[in-house]
Amino acid sequence: MNVASSTIVPTEAVSSEGVVAAGVYVDGRRVASIAIDEASSWRGRPGHVVWIGLHEPSLAVLTSVQRQFHLHDLAIEDADHAHQRPKIEQYGDGLFIVARTAQLVGGSIAFGETHLFVGEGYLVSVRHGASTSYAPVRERCESCPRALARGEDYILYAILDFIVDNYSPVLETIQEEVETMEALVLANGMGRAQIERLYLLRRDLLRLRNAVGPLVEVCRRLEHDNLAMVRASMQPLFRDVTDHVKTIQEQIDSLREVLAFAFEASLLVGQAQETAVSKKLASWLAIIAVPTAIAGIYGMNFKHMPELHWEYGYYMVVGIIATTCSVLFWRFRRAGWL
Amino acid sequence: MNVASSTIVPTEAVSSEGVVAAGVYVDGRRVASIAIDEASSWRGRPGHVVWIGLHEPSLAVLTSVQRQFHLHDLAIEDADHAHQRPKIEQYGDGLFIVARTAQLVGGSIAFGETHLFVGEGYLVSVRHGASTSYAPVRERCESCPRALARGEDYILYAILDFIVDNYSPVLETIQEEVETMEALVLANGMGRAQIERLYLLRRDLLRLRNAVGPLVEVCRRLEHDNLAMVRASMQPLFRDVTDHVKTIQEQIDSLREVLAFAFEASLLVGQAQETAVSKKLASWLAIIAVPTAIAGIYGMNFKHMPELHWEYGYYMVVGIIATTCSVLFWRFRRAGWL
Amino acid sequence: MNVASSTIVPTEAVSSEGVVAAGVYVDGRRVASIAIDEASSWRGRPGHVVWIGLHEPSLAVLTSVQRQFHLHDLAIEDADHAHQRPKIEQYGDGLFIVARTAQLVGGSIAFGETHLFVGEGYLVSVRHGASTSYAPVRERCESCPRALARGEDYILYAILDFIVDNYSPVLETIQEEVETMEALVLANGMGRAQIERLYLLRRDLLRLRNAVGPLVEVCRRLEHDNLAMVRASMQPLFRDVTDHVKTIQEQIDSLREVLAFAFEASLLVGQAQETAVSKKLASWLAIIAVPTAIAGIYGMNFKHMPELHWEYGYYMVVGIIATTCSVLFWRFRRAGWL
Amino acid sequence: MNVASSTIVPTEAVSSEGVVAAGVYVDGRRVASIAIDEASSWRGRPGHVVWIGLHEPSLAVLTSVQRQFHLHDLAIEDADHAHQRPKIEQYGDGLFIVARTAQLVGGSIAFGETHLFVGEGYLVSVRHGASTSYAPVRERCESCPRALARGEDYILYAILDFIVDNYSPVLETIQEEVETMEALVLANGMGRAQIERLYLLRRDLLRLRNAVGPLVEVCRRLEHDNLAMVRASMQPLFRDVTDHVKTIQEQIDSLREVLAFAFEASLLVGQAQETAVSKKLASWLAIIAVPTAIAGIYGMNFKHMPELHWEYGYYMVVGIIATTCSVLFWRFRRAGWL
Amino acid sequence: MNVASSTIVPTEAVSSEGVVAAGVYVDGRRVASIAIDEASSWRGRPGHVVWIGLHEPSLAVLTSVQRQFHLHDLAIEDADHAHQRPKIEQYGDGLFIVARTAQLVGGSIAFGETHLFVGEGYLVSVRHGASTSYAPVRERCESCPRALARGEDYILYAILDFIVDNYSPVLETIQEEVETMEALVLANGMGRAQIERLYLLRRDLLRLRNAVGPLVEVCRRLEHDNLAMVRASMQPLFRDVTDHVKTIQEQIDSLREVLAFAFEASLLVGQAQETAVSKKLASWLAIIAVPTAIAGIYGMNFKHMPELHWEYGYYMVVGIIATTCSVLFWRFRRAGWL
């Protein structure tokens, strides 16, 4: 190990072109903040790990990073274009990993992407779109040098763990909304607003599933593939991330299925409501039928209609009408039609 | 084997921090109730098995257990946080197993979690949430020393068997409710209460499926993976548990599908009811049409309307109305519209 | 071979505790009817096969059988409790096989279970619930000694073949009912009775699928697993059973899917019927509108209404009403609304 | 090679018991038409291939064929009973292959079955049910001796290729009907006739899928399993058949899914139509409401109703009614309700 | 390497029978435009690659190409007939690859097919149907000789990459249309035009899925199968294409599922609209019921009806009618029925 370097005082050097942080670590402690161009010289020294964080970097910065670590053209192209599926690719003895991040912004999920280049002595993270800064990861790692001292595979673990942990609050918020909605739906059926919300939740959960699903395979390969990069002692850590991703995936699938149940319940509630309205309609029609028919008959202009001359004919007829309507009303009410 | 220890009289020592029971067994008989801190010293003696039962333990107790058996940080973290998927993980020569338990509480399923640490000479169970105590397992094991004498893999089997057996009453209750509901639905379609119940049953069964499903893989691995922990003679026992879990899973899947059928049948019944209401409505409308039209016509005030002056005109018209309405009523009834 | 034993005259000895038949066969011919307790002594002799048939035996009988053939506790427990999934389990050099049987009882499927213990020189069948007796299998086997002479694996084949063949009449009856129902549904949509029948058929077919499905795996293992029990020359027989089970399974799946189509067709037919009723309703409403409006107007009591004093006013108005109603009626009829 | 036999003039000999053709081929040329009983003697000669075609043969003929080529009892049983799934089975060094054929008969698919026995020096085809004769295959093969000279595996390929090619016209006809139907459905929704047609098409496609699906596996095994029967140079031919079956399967699946889309579109169209009818109904009701209410009021017999005595009261009221109705009509029309 | 040939000036020679381009490349530079008949002589020279592009060629041209590169009859047959599934087939040491291309033509997807023959020293592309010319690929390759110099596997990559890249604009356009439609649907439900569009989009996406899906397997085999044709250094390129195809496939699946959600949302919106119309209908019916009943009663011709003689009877009745109707109207409006 180059002891000299470990005595250098760490300094902060953030570039305007998308470089968030670039540091060198020895034994889990930051020994230098460096410029991209110096990276390859630091990386070479035994026991040194270069950790660079970029946010939507310019192509110039990416190309500069590429030169430092001899990264493959295709991986750099992906990191520049973004819109990749979560995946893990091995180029020579380096790894290229893509993960999608999720955050709740104004009630709907905003997705981001993180690209990670990892190799002997370095890790470069590239963030795109809506995505929390990895400053907390850096701080947590720096506050625990013993863990960080394990090297670049530990940093990789820390970032993936952070990404996966950040799915949870998103899911919890959706879970709560789904629970509120299901109470509403079962009570009153779905109005326009609920239908729209149901639709958007299903779409968002589908996208979240697409973001989380392939990550299972990424973590599984980090755990099982005996990559040169990942020491055996780190495999339980990646197994733990795999496990958390699977839990997230199960929750997403459950929510998706629950929303499908809610749709079907809503269809039944809606059908019941429509039938109730039709029953009301039929009941009123039957009730009006009585005065319409009776009054119509006594409104005819026949010369010879004896009832018209009875002294209490009018009261009798009004009584018959009132009684019949009341009986009908009462029977419809009892039958649950009114 | 340490013969001395097998002469110690068993005593009960339950801690207030979540320790339910902690005993040492030799040849299937409890030889001591111990404190957590003594566990590692007992565990080391040949033929001795330490069996510790915890219920929502404090982190302090968990950490103490961890020290005794050199458990992995990640497993302890899982046991502390709960909310894990059923799984089996090997750490060194110890196993960490998670299972979900289910109980009916007030008509809906309450879920709990059990975490098991098993290794050479020890088994630790950690219960979370709604979950039956394992006291019956302990009693049954202790009442059959010959079986218990087989060691920690037998205890593991006994607990998993107990968990799986406890799914059955839950399912039977749901099964009965589903059968009651299907009779109701086929007779009258679904009202608001049935729709809500259908929805909740589907949601509960989905959760139960998530709880039971991954356990198949856990048991299968205990049966097939030739784990150092599990002696060959125990494999038929774990195969039996696997088989019971699969039976449970099949019952859950059947119930889920039957509820989907019930939903679809309900949709058809609802549609038929709506059509029946519409037919009633149309029939009454047609019947009212007759007096409305006829009486309307003879209610007109034309000077020259000969019928109005006929002696029996009124009776004739009332007769025509009555006859026509009766014929219509009879035909609608015969056609099943009324 | 023990020649002496082959000269013993077969006698019938049916116990009251669930023993249907218990015989010893040599070279495909029954040489003795035995008591359970003698089984192990007969089984030991070269070329002898003990074939025992039980029907819902008492635990005592089962335990007695267990002692004779050294059967595993767990297998005996399954055979006692019933309610098992179809499966095949190897215990030492014996096999334990579970199959579900199906029979039509009063228009719905009644399920039974058969448990088979097979080993060198013996086969024990245990029947539970609705299940045809295996007397026909026994008779057929005894009538063809050359086949039966092949041994206990041939008996196993004969029973499985019998079980699978018995699914066919069940399916054919359901098939015919489905065809009757589909004609009805396409002609008139589903009434309450058809919906109930559709629901019950789907539930029965689901249960039948659960009964038949796992049997494919059982037969496949008898064909492929090179079990000590099954001689190579018998494998084409088990392949044939596998093939028949798969055919049954395909038919069940087809029927299930056809019923799903019937449900969907019924939904469309029901929707079309409802629309037809609404169209009728709207048509009659429009037709009544004419006399209602016109007669209403000429029923007003204005002093100055010249038409009322025309000599042919009344006839004119009645004519207009009749013409308009006829035209409307004719147009609605032409448009298919009436 | 037996040169003498190759000089024999081919003669036609069709039996009345189901033998369509039975010929011997050497170097791709027919050298003899034979009786079933001579088959085994011809088959033995080097370079000779016996090709027998049967159509619903009597059991006697089948048994005779069985004796000639030592076919297995179970295969003969299948060929006699028909109603088999597509499959390939190896018996000793012979193959038994089942395929289902499809033809359009009167707008719906009629299925047939073909059973093929192939072995060193012979091929026997057995046709059941609706199925094109293999005369065209025979003619095509005979017209190209170079190909036919390759032997019995080429004949097998030629027949399977013919069967698969015959699925295409069936599918094309269904495809065209589906396209006609989708235009109709999108324009007017489904009437009774379309619903019935949709139902029958889905049922037929399901059956076709069951007929075609397992054939993929049959062809794949002929291509990959290194069967003694199939020379390496023939494998691309079977790969080609596999590929065509997969294409057919994809088309069936697409059609099935398109019909599911058509069902769902039809449900929406039907719903839209019902809503349109309801809107019409509501509009007319509102329009009638005006004269009903106004004329009703002026039809009352109060002594003191000043309007009744106005000179132009009647015209005013009629005007008000006409105007209001027109305005309502115009607004409903503009809103798309009428 | 044949240096002489590399000095020949490239000339353009496009045949009228479907030959788009035919060139010879050495070290990534075009050294000659050739006639099909010369291909095999050029192909033999070390370091030379023949690249031929055909568009719906005549069978004569195809046969000529076949002779030059000894292509298999079945592959030529496929290339002549088109209507193939995407696939990769190895014939000797040559590859035959089929891919489907997609373009948007007038709002719906037009599909084409490309067939590629690749072997040591040559690549032949055959285009069918709606398909962009590969001129841009040729230009891009020629403008970067260093890449092209890698040989025929690079050309293969370049063409597949081009095909896959061309799916993206198609999907983006559909994506935008889906987003427009979902806004519309959630606001107003689906009209006839939207239902038709939904149906056609689902059908087109299904076809696109069938076109893209099998390509994953084609690319995966080019990446993993260690084909003689594909050098190790080219595998990351094919992995990149695989990855892009998978991304496309995920987008298609998402769109398909989103359209299924839209269908279901539309069903709910439609149901809500129908209920709203029924509520309006019922409200108006109830409101008309008031004047109908009251005016009907006072329109009766009874001699003894005291109200008729009250001075303000008429005003009172009109007042009652107006008040009741207003109250009803107001209550219905408040309840959201009007």
Ligand SMILES: [Mg+2]
């Ligand atoms: Mg869940």
Ligand SMILES: [Mg+2]
């Ligand atoms: Mg969960």
Ligand SMILES: [Mg+2]
């Ligand atoms: Mg789930």
Ligand SMILES: [Mg+2]
């Ligand atoms: Mg589901």
Ligand SMILES: [Mg+2]
């Ligand atoms: Mg759905």
Ligand SMILES: [Mg+2]
């Ligand atoms: Mg569902």
Ligand SMILES: [Mg+2]
């Ligand atoms: Mg979980």
Ligand SMILES: [Mg+2]
């Ligand atoms: Mg079941």
Ligand SMILES: [Mg+2]
């Ligand atoms: Mg079950």
Ligand SMILES: [Mg+2]
């Ligand atoms: Mg099931």
Ligand SMILES: [Mg+2]
């Ligand atoms: Mg289903």
Ligand SMILES: [Mg+2]
């Ligand atoms: Mg369903």
Ligand SMILES: [Mg+2]
């Ligand atoms: Mg449905």
Ligand SMILES: [Mg+2]
């Ligand atoms: Mg079961």
Ligand SMILES: [Mg+2]
């Ligand atoms: Mg079928």
Ligand SMILES: [Mg+2]
């Ligand atoms: Mg079938």
